[in-house]
Amino acid sequence: MSVVRFLARPMLASSFVLAGIDKLKNADDTATQLSPLLRHAAESLPFQTNEKVLARVIGGTQVGAGVFFALGKSARLAATLLAVISALNSYVEWRSADISSKNARDARRKQLLKNVSLTGGVLLAAVDTNGRPSLAWRAEHLAADVRKNAGHLRADVRKTTGKQLKKADKAVRKAVDHTVGA
Structure with missing residues (x-):
C-alpha cells in the first residue's frame, strides 16, 4: 500500500x-x-x-x-x-x-x-x-491473449497440416509410381 x-x-x-x-x-x-x-x-x-x-x-x-x-x-x-x-x-x-x-x-x-x-x-x-489491474481489465486482456494465441495456433495448424498433406501426397505418388512401374 x-x-x-x-x-x-x-x-x-x-x-x-x-x-x-x-x-x-x-x-x-x-x-x-x-x-x-x-x-x-x-x-x-x-x-x-x-x-x-x-x-x-x-x-x-x-x-x-x-x-x-x-x-x-x-x-x-x-x-x-x-x-x-x-x-x-x-x-x-x-x-x-x-x-x-x-x-x-x-x-x-x-x-x-x-x-x-x-x-x-x-x-x-x-x-x-x-x-x-481490475478484474474487468484482467478479463479483457485474457480474452485478447486467447484470441491472439488461437490465431497463432490456427496458423501453425495450417502450416503443419499443409506440410503433412504435401508429404502424404508425395508418399502416395511414390507408392503409385512404384506399384505402376513394377
Whole structure:
C-alpha cells in the first residue's frame, strides 16, 4: 500500500466513523430526519420499517465500513457502502435543513457540498484497485491473449497440416509410381 493510501484512507474514513457514532448516540434525531423519506418509501417496501432501528443500522454500518476502509480491509466494498450511505445522508440532511433565512440556506448549501465531496471521495476509493489491474481489465486482456494465441495456433495448424498433406501426397505418388512401374 502506498503512503498516500495509508494516510488518505483513515483521513477520509474518520468523518464517516464519527458521523456513524453520532447517529448511534442520537438515533432519535436521525430517525426524525429519516421519517419523511421512509414514509415516502414505505409505499414500495414490502415490510414495515422502524425509523430508530434503521437509524442505528445506518450508523453501525457507517462505523463498520469506515473502520474497514481505514484499515484497508475490503476497502472497495467498504467504500461502496460509505458512498451509498453518504448519498442517503446528503439527501436526508439537505431535505431536513432549515431554509428560513439566508444564513440557513448558505449553511445548507455548504453542508450539501461537503457531503457531495465526501461521496465523490469514497466513490473514487470504491474504484481504486490499489495499483493492481481490475478484474474487468484482467478479463479483457485474457480474452485478447486467447484470441491472439488461437490465431497463432490456427496458423501453425495450417502450416503443419499443409506440410503433412504435401508429404502424404508425395508418399502416395511414390507408392503409385512404384506399384505402376513394377
